[in-house]
Amino acid sequence: MHRLRSCLHATLATVLLAGCATKLPPPSAPKAVATPAPEEAPAPAAKPLVIAHRGASALRPEHTLAAYAKAIEDGTDFIEPDLVVTRDGVLVARHENDISGTSNVAEMPQFADRKRTKVIDGERLTGWFTEDFTLAELKTLRARERITKLRPANARLNDQFEIPTFDEIVRLAQQASLRTGRQIGLYPELKHPSYFRGIGLPLEDRLVEALRRQPYLREAPVFVQSFEAGSLRQVRRALGHGMPNVRLVQLIGNPKKIPPDWRLAGDTRTYGDMLSATGLREVATYADGIGPEKNSVVPRDAQGGLGAPSAVVRNAHAAGLLVHPYTFRPENAFLPKAFQTGGDSATRSPAGMVREVQAFVAAGVDGIFTDDPALGRRAVDAKAP
Secondary structure, three states: OOOOOHHHHHHHHHHHHHOOOOOOOOOOOOOOOOOOOOOOOOOOOOOOEEEEEOOOOOOOOOOOHHHHHHHHHOOOOEEEOEEEEOOOOOEEEOOOOEOOOOEOHHHOHHHHHHOEEEEEOOEEEEEOEHHHOOHHHHOOOOEOOOOOOOOHHHHOOOOOOOOOEHHHHHHHHHHHHHHHOOOOEEOOEEOOHHHHHHOOOOHHHHHHHHHHHOHHHHOOOEEEEEOOHHHHHHHHHHHOOOOOOEEEEEEEOOOOOOOHHHHHOOOOOOHHHHOOHHHHHHHOOOOOEEEEEHHHOOOEOOOOOEOOOOOHHHHHHHOOOEEOOEOEOOEHHHOOHHHOOOOOOOOEOHHHHHHHHHHHHHOOOOEEEEOOHHHHHHHHHOOOO
16 A cells, blocks of 8 residues: 655644644534444455554554554554543543543643542443543643553653544544545544443444534545444444445454443343354344454464464354454564564564464455554565465
């Protein structure tokens, strides 16, 4: 794929380092849509998609405009923002609504009294949460690297970038598309949708409103992902057939765990059940693809190497579903032993990640989530060994 022209990089660098927001065009009136039926999933792509997981998060602090801009420069097909919401109802990009480890909030004395203990998806957490801040307050914070021991270079960029809104990320993609002549897709994830619905801040309504309002999102390729089937079903109903550019992806976590919305409903089935042939056929009634943890697709063997591919890709394709596994990372800590290089767990092994991705391409996946889109691009563009 193509790389961004140098003029875009220079222009964006100035804006990003200043942490500036860009105003979007005024919203247009949403169109009424009919109650939908699930659409047939598209055929697998000839070349797997490269999806920038939280931006180029191996090279810049995740979920910052700098990380997304770097991903676009490095040839990604899609950028992926995890979406949570502020107290005043604005979608922002953070890995979790708990921003204790991804911002400097703990060092801001004016927000010391915002520290809370909450139960989110059955887990008790203590920290600072986006839903307790207005957007204006969040904009006074600065982003920080989440895994500093493995990515010390990113940590040196701490406190340089704002927490971006979804609108700002869309505008970044739109500007890049205009300058480069290639359309940058959006791949938002709805984080903890049952929790946010329970506190009166439903994510689905806000995302659907943004999809209808913004001209770029009405034409660019968009995947909406969630670990909760109920959330995707709600988005499907709300969108109807009016936006064929928007497709839905069921994320699939630890096979032994129960999806949060199923647990709340008293359903004891697990993600493992969702991955069965029967479960995948059910997923296909409301989604266009799955995003499984990569070990579910090509498991590790007892020695930490890659084993034989599982039946997941074959069964998903038989159900008409795309397969986009997560997450491919270049550090030794995340790679199969045979693909690691000399050094400690934080040492990068670019060739190792390329080899790992190519093993999944050979297994028939339709896209990959990666923290290093340049390496992902190299892997899917090259012929597998």
